[in-house]
Amino acid sequence: MTKPILEFWFEFASTYSHIAAQRIEATAKSRGVDVAWKPFLLGPLFVRQGWNDSPFNIYPAKGAYMWKDLERECAKHEVPFRKPSQFPRQTLLPARVALALESTPQLADFARRVFVANFVADADIANREVIHALLEGIGVDGAAVLTLASSTEIKERLHRRSEEAMSRGIFGAPVFFVGDEMYWGNDRLDDAVAACAKGR
Amino acid sequence: MTKPILEFWFEFASTYSHIAAQRIEATAKSRGVDVAWKPFLLGPLFVRQGWNDSPFNIYPAKGAYMWKDLERECAKHEVPFRKPSQFPRQTLLPARVALALESTPQLADFARRVFVANFVADADIANREVIHALLEGIGVDGAAVLTLASSTEIKERLHRRSEEAMSRGIFGAPVFFVGDEMYWGNDRLDDAVAACAKGR
Numbered sequence: 360m361t362k363p364i365l366e367f368w369f370e371f372a373s374t375y376s377h378i379a380a381q382r383i384e385a386t387a388k389s390r391g392v393d394v395a396w397k398p399f400l401l402g403p404l405f406v407r408q409g410w411n412d413s414p415f416n417i418y419p420a421k422g423a424y425m426w427k428d429l430e431r432e433c434a435k436h437e438v439p440f441r442k443p444s445q446f447p448r449q450t451l452l453p454a455r456v457a458l459a460l461e462s463t464p465q466l467a468d469f470a471r472r473v474f475v476a477n478f479v480a481d482a483d484i485a486n487r488e489v490i491h492a493l494l495e496g497i498g499v500d501g502a503a504v505l506t507l508a509s510s511t512e513i514k515e516r517l518h519r520r521s522e523e524a525m526s527r528g529i530f531g532a533p534v535f536f537v538g539d540e541m542y543w544g545n546d547r548l549d550d551a552v553a554a555c556a557k558g559r
Numbered sequence: 560m561t562k563p564i565l566e567f568w569f570e571f572a573s574t575y576s577h578i579a580a581q582r583i584e585a586t587a588k589s590r591g592v593d594v595a596w597k598p599f600l601l602g603p604l605f606v607r608q609g610w611n612d613s614p615f616n617i618y619p620a621k622g623a624y625m626w627k628d629l630e631r632e633c634a635k636h637e638v639p640f641r642k643p644s645q646f647p648r649q650t651l652l653p654a655r656v657a658l659a660l661e662s663t664p665q666l667a668d669f670a671r672r673v674f675v676a677n678f679v680a681d682a683d684i685a686n687r688e689v690i691h692a693l694l695e696g697i698g699v700d701g702a703a704v705l706t707l708a709s710s711t712e713i714k715e716r717l718h719r720r721s722e723e724a725m726s727r728g729i730f731g732a733p734v735f736f737v738g739d740e741m742y743w744g745n746d747r748l749d750d751a752v753a754a755c756a757k758g759r
Contacts, residue, residue: 408618418608420730424743431750530620543624546746550631 365394365555366536368524369470370401371454371484372413372447373532374429375545377474380533381438384467386548390556396466398457400450401532403521408530413447432545439479448477449485455508456490458516460499468497565594565755566736568724569670570601571654571684572613572647573732574629575745577674580733581638584667586748590756596666598657600650601732603721608730613647632745639679648677649685655708656690658716660699668697 367383369376387394405414415422426442433440453473460466472493476482482489487505494501507513528541535542535551542551567583569576587594605614615622626642633640653673660666672693676682682689687705694701707713728741735742735751742751 418730420728423728424730424741427741428743428747435750528620528623530618530624541624541627543628547628550635 362392362558363538363555365392365551366397367394368397368399368529368532368534368536370399370532371450371457371470371473371477373401374415374425374446374478375432376533377440377478378429378432378436378438379545379548380471380474382436382545382548386552387555390552392552392555394467396457396461396470397520398454398461398466398470399520399524399529399532400454400517402450404524404530407525416446439475441479441481443477443481445483448483451485452487452490452508453484455513455517456494456504458513458520459504459508459510463499465497465499469493472496562592562758563738563755565592565751566597567594568597568599568729568732568734568736570599570732571650571657571670571673571677573601574615574625574646574678575632576733577640577678578629578632578636578638579745579748580671580674582636582745582748586752587755590752592752592755594667596657596661596670597720598654598661598666598670599720599724599729599732600654600717602650604724604730607725616646639675641679641681643677643681645683648683651685652687652690652708653684655713655717656694656704658713658720659704659708659710663699665697665699669693672696 365383365387367379369380383394405411410417413422415425429440432438457466457470457473460469473484473490476489476493477484484490491501491505494504527536527539531543533543533545533548535548537551537554540551540554542548542554565583565587567579569580583594605611610617613622615625629640632638657666657670657673660669673684673690676689676693677684684690691701691705694704727736727739731743733743733745733748735748737751737754740754742748742754
């Protein structure tokens with residue numbers, strides 16, 4: 360039986376995706392599991408649920424708790440965190456860039472750095488200069504990747520990615536898939552990796 | 560330093576409250592922590608968030624995932640579970656009865672049995688006969704407790720409990736408090752117990 364690949368669906372504005380992104384490679388590696396990083400946008404899914412903002416902003420009690428819980432969870436997992444001055448940030452640009460890098464080995468490194476920019480350095484990840492600097496930092500041609508990221512091909516792939524997220528039942532992030540089995544939230548990362556290691 | 564009591568806020572219609580209710584005493588006891596069981600109603604809080612039904616019904620993708628996740632979580636924690644034919648059930652009656660038992664040692668046993676009735680036996684916990692039988696099963700005078708449960712005093716206490724839930728920032732169930740520190744969800748039970756055992 361072939362061991363399945365662990366699909367990691369993440370959104371750059373998602374706070375708990377930040378924790379999962381920083382943890383997943385070490386967690387997966389310890390069980391011999393390979394990870395496929397899958398950038399997507401939560402916005403279109405939220406709009407279809409009737410939300411035009413993060414539910415953490417729409418429901419203030421839930422939002423206040425989330426920031427408190429996030430601090431505790433980041434401390435528990437030793438993931439750096441500083442509350443950003445803007446939430447959620449627009450993530451269309453970094454999502455397109457991540458898709459442009461999807462067939463390269465640099466995707467995971469880029470994604471982790473975008474999360475750190477947003478949730479540690481409080482940088483505006485919707486800004487081209489910020490993204491360009493992150494790309495140069497991982498040793499790729501920032502201008503070339505940004506050009507590819509704005510191509511029709513990438514825009515259409517991102518659209519199809521949102522459709523796939525919808526059709527597979529995704530409603531939040533992060534999400535892990537082991538085959539068709541869905542696991543939602545950083546809290547389920549260990550269970551998803553364990554299921555993957557068992558080959559189901 | 561006195562070790563704080565772990566407050567366990569639960570709602571009889573809440574699926575993850577079922578898991579927490581079946582686990583909490585053993586988990587707390589293993590760390591020398593005492594538990595105060597706090598029945599409350601989610602309905603009034605949901606109404607103030609604009610919901611007239613469980614969010615698991617309002618948002619179908621989230622609901623479909625919840626039932627799947629619940630099965631996995633119950634299996635993981637060895638908590639019996641069978642999907643009820645009605646969800647959510649009305650919980651005003653069992654909540655009032657639980658409040659009527661709050662100063663007695665029978666509350667925890669009653670609460671666990673109500674959850675089993677709802678989420679294992681598929682019994683209608685809004686039904687007086689069902690609740691009466693559960694009360695007799697734990698060795699209390701069912702008729703007398705039901706009479707107390709319908710008193711003005713208990714109704715007012717339940718109302719004040721909802722107000723307290725709101726003012727303390729509760730937006731879902733189960734919730735654990737260690738002093739003013741809030742932990743939401745069965746996933747945070749171990750962290751809450753550990754914090755309590757440390758005396759904060």
